[in-house]
Amino acid sequence: MESIIESPSVVVCRCSPTQKATVTDLLKKYRNKKIRVCAIGDGGNDVSMIQSAHVGIGIVGKEGKQASLAADFSINQFSYLTRLLFVHGRDSYKRTASLSQFIIHRGVIISVMQAIFSSIFSFIAISLYQGFLLVGYGTVYTMFPVFSLVLDKDVPADIALLYPELYKELAKGRSLSLKTFSLWVLISVYQGSAIMYGAFVLFGDDFIHIVSITFTALILTELLMVALAIRTWHTLMVVGEFLSFTCYILSIVIFQNHFDIRFLESWSFIWRVVTITAISCLPLYILKYMQTQFKPPIHEKLKQYSTLK
Incomplete structure (x- = not known):
């Protein structure tokens, strides 16, 4: 034994x-x-x-x-076992990790925003977003880009087969661990705080439109975060990003009782929402760029090596 x-x-x-x-x-x-x-x-x-x-x-x-x-x-x-493990098995683990992290991020960020909103009003039980917005946020507004992550891959199949050491990295569990969970929770707290406090600072005179302001910035943040996480773009990913944002624009037109279209079309609204979104996402883009330049992961090194070769 x-x-x-x-x-x-x-x-x-x-x-x-x-x-x-x-x-x-x-x-x-x-x-x-x-x-x-x-x-x-x-x-x-x-x-x-x-x-x-x-x-x-x-x-x-x-x-x-x-x-x-x-x-x-x-x-x-x-003989098909090699491809099943080194290609499909590895991609499945990586995609499942990314999908799980974004589902966590999608739920935590809106919870942080609700907590900040409630704290400003002495913790009165007032919902920041109405029911149809919450349902839309979890489905049509963010579903297509998030679930398009199942098409993502960090390295091509031929590289995964050529370097089986990549599969060994999975045993360390670094893609989905307590560390990555805590990191995504911190990211969600930062972005939720940046959106809410940014809205209060930049739109102090238009507080009545707080729902339209924060929800638009929230949708843009989610779409940009998915784009940040994608390592190999697929046509359906681009379609998913475009389709989700289009669904949000159409809902603004359809539910005119809940949105002030004149306010949303104003230049003052556009540049301030873009600024809030940039504050919530730009630091993460800078950190990812610095990591890729100074401490790239092993799959990035192999992709660069295969390109040069």
Whole structure:
């Protein structure tokens, strides 16, 4: 058992299905809790092992499709495992991390704005935004750009296959950790505060339009933050950004009872909202540029190297 636990990979053959599943359970129980066990099989006697592992991969072969149907992932050849792990698996983890962070950011920033608004009015239970704005913020106004992150990739597939060390970076869990969560919470607090206090300072005489001012700056901030996080642009990402902003413009025209169009069309409103948005986003763009120049991540180095090569 000690040899099995210390082994980086284990091949189990000429064993019963129960014995294969037992080996998988031993690895899950006695190895480091951060390690995930992946079981690969191609026959019906591998079903128990596949289902016992954290991740099961079934190979469609001469022995039938029992393993394939019971697995989390199905492949036709064992050689496809390399691309499944190093390309699709890595991209899936990176995209899931980005999507989770933006969902956190989208919820925290509007909560911070509501908290600041309530504190100014002695914590009276007054909602900053009405119901349709909150629903629109979580759906049509920000949904398309945020979910377009599932198309993002930091390096092309050929580079990911050429440098398998990139996959090893995932084991450190740096893309989605307590550190990144805390960082995005701080970003949300800063941006929410910048939008609210910027609106109070620049629009002191037009406080009656606080909803239109802050909500417009909030939508622009979200769209710019998604653009900041994208590493490889896709056509649908551009469409998502444009479509979300267009939906917001159309809602202003449709819900004229809730928006003062004359005020929104004024130059005074436009330049001040642009200033508030720049204050909330520009420092992050500068920090990202400085990081790319002085301490670029490994995928940026590989992309630059492949371009020069």
